[in-house]
Amino acid sequence: MKATIIATFFGVFLTCTYTAKEATKKTKKAKLYVPQIDCDVKAGKIINPEFIAKCPPGCQDVKYRVYGTDIYASFSSVCNAAIHSGIIDNTGGKILVQKVAGHSGYRGSFSNGVRSLSLPRWRESFLVSEGKPRKGVTYPSTLEYSSSKTTAVKSEPKKTEQDLKGMKIADTFNTSGKASDQGDTVHKEYQTTPVPTPATQMATTTPTPTTTMTDPSTTVPQLTTTPAAARTTAAPAKTRPGLHRVRDMGSSSVHPAYASVVAAAATMEIDSWKPGLSLFDTGFSSKEELNPKPLESTSQGNQNCKVDLSFLMDGSWSIGKRRFQLQKRFLGNVAQALGIGSDGPLMGIVQYGDDPSTEFNLKTYANSKDLRNAIEKIQQKGGLSNVGKALSFVNKNFFLDANGNRGGAPNVVVVIVDGWPTDRVEEASRLARESGINIFFVTVEGAAQSEKQNVIEPNFVDKAVCRTSGFYSINVPSWFSLHKVVQPLVKRVCDTDRLACSKTCLNAADIGFVIDGSSSVGTGNFRTVLQFVANISKEFEISDTDTRIGAVQYTYEQRLEFSFDKYSTKQDVLNAIKRISYWSGGTSTGAAISYASEQLFSKSKPNKRKIMILITDGRSYDDVSLPAMAAHQNGVIAYSIGVAWAAPDELEAIASDPAKEHSFFVDEFDNLYRYVNQLIQNICTEFNSQPRN
Helix, strand or coil: CHHHHHHHHHHHHHHHHHHHHHHHHHHCCCCCCCCECCCCCEHHHECCCEEEEEECCCCCCCCCCCEEECEEECCCEHHHHHHHHCCCECCEEEEEEEEEEEECCECCCEECCEECECECCEEEEEEEEECCCCCCCCCCCCCCECCCCCCECCCCCCCCCCCCCCCCCCECECCCCCECCCCCCCCCECCCCCCCCCCCCCCCCCCCCCECCECCCCCCCCCCCCCCCCCCECCHHHCECCCECCECCCCCCCCCCHHHHHHCCCCCCCCCCCCCCCCCCCCCCHHHHHCCCCCCCCCCCCCCCCCEEEEEEECCHHHHHHHHHHHHHHHHHHHHHHCCCCCCCEEEEEEECCCCEEEECCCCCCCHHHHHHHHHCCCCCCCCCCHHHHHHHHHHHCCCHHHCCCCCCCEEEEEEEECCCCCCCHHHHHHHHHCCEEEEEEEECCCCHHHHHHCCCCCHHHHHCCCCCCCCEEEECCHHHHHHHHHHHHHHHHCHHHCCCCCCCCCCEEEEEEEECCCCCCHHHHHHHHHHHHHHHCCCCECCCCEEEEEEEECCCEEEEECCCCCCCHHHHHHHHHHCCCCCCCCCHHHHHHHHHHHCHHHCCCCCEEEEEEEECCCCCCCCHHHHHHHHHCCEEEEEEEECCCCHHHHHHHCCCCHHHHEEEECCHHHHHHHHHHHHHHHHHCCCCCCCC
16 A cells, blocks of 8 residues: 555656656746858947847958957947957857947957957947856847948847737838838838847747838928929129129029929939949939928837038128028928937038138037027028138037037037138148048039139048048039938938948058168068058058158169158059069168158148158168158157168167067068068057147
């Protein structure tokens, strides 16, 4: 009897234990699905404040740029930053990313085969660590992207109906990139709520590949359908010969065909900028312009467009009263589309004519409605179109803490110009860019062929903006078409990943190479030196407004191979380096330094950092100390690279202080390549610490 009772009890115990185990298995958490990201994905494009992701193989590449060390700027490649930090290698792997606040400076370094760059400041940072979940944090299985560029999220295992509850989809595309069968219309979700904390972040899941896109801009408000006045020519008595046009001072009659012309505008792609495509080559979509969506925003503003903006509005007499009103309407529509707010974009306006004056600064208005009302009350100043003077004014007076400048937000100036400026803009623009200001130009009704003789500075836009690719400039053929560029302009100024055009170590210098062409070098080694020079040069942004390259070859004598203003594109510079012919002769390094100071660096532009890189393979026949000291005193930052029989004491004398960071030595020419990254990194590291001439 006892045996029967014991056996029965033991059987019940085993049954309960098995049942408990099965219940535990069923209630056990499902394994976390880790989304995969591409090598070019930047942290700033991912909304999630903390996430685990898987990097693919092959991300260790210079085209995936990284800014910072340990703490990285958010427009760095996530995966290449992970390689730089040593969390993964080039084979890829899982990583944990945590967003943190922006920093006032990021230090570049060379680590684990990746060269990261220095950066003065950025609005957001991130940390990378081993891809293990932190206790108490829920990680998303699908990442949410915020980008003007469509970013496909990798597909994942099929989800249950319970998993799909609460799912939020902004845009759904099939794998071919076409719109889903729900219709041709792509629905856009505008992110206006604060990003949730890691503890509350919900996993967004979907059974098909999805794309989530947050558009920083919105569609402009309903425009009036009253036909605008046709352009009329002012009386000759009001014309300023040789300076600028004068247009109508008041309203004029309406051309009967104008309304039909506007209505017949062709369709234009305004969601993305394409290199080489003029905004008016393809027209605009009348549906999108005439049936806009209401602005979706919060009182804090559009958080996906945190920029500090200054608009320079043209108040000159040449614009006329009617067109001045069109300009104000345009600025009001831009303010509405931006979504002004304390956590989003802030906007101030400077009006220029003979002299510039601030209408209101960044902290005057904290929402779009009040800003639009203030714009409507602006009165025209009159005068000439002194854009250069206005840019200098903004550079010195506008982006100050007292005026509401936030420091962590990019500084952006948008210049609106009727026709052309009546003063020079190149110098003022460059100084502003080198102070960290991104400059956009919106030019309206450019000079006709018969008027071009009156333009003071031809190609003034290309000289004023950071890139001549077309991203930083918009040309509008008529004031009556100005409202059509609201959306393209808003998208560009809100694309903060591309607002890195303020001067950095890669586009703020005049770099002069001083190359030893003596007999001891030899033809083969000389070609190796030229390859070294080319490898350094191609890392910099080269144009007549960015970094410029010059070269001197020397033996007993000196020869200017090409000056700073000779070539304005990277390809032209690289071709010029390749064409340098080997000279052969003695070694007078001191005389070469003096020659470079006179022929190259004395002609360097103001506020350009002057950098000399001297390569030699032997001891000089003359003194190098005094010429090098004179160059240093004139603001030249000198790097010396010695090969084989170069004298260490001379290399140190040539180099700027501290010599150990400006002087390098290799035992043979074939090892020069090892110092390309180190040299560039040292140039970038000291960018913010060295005074600019």
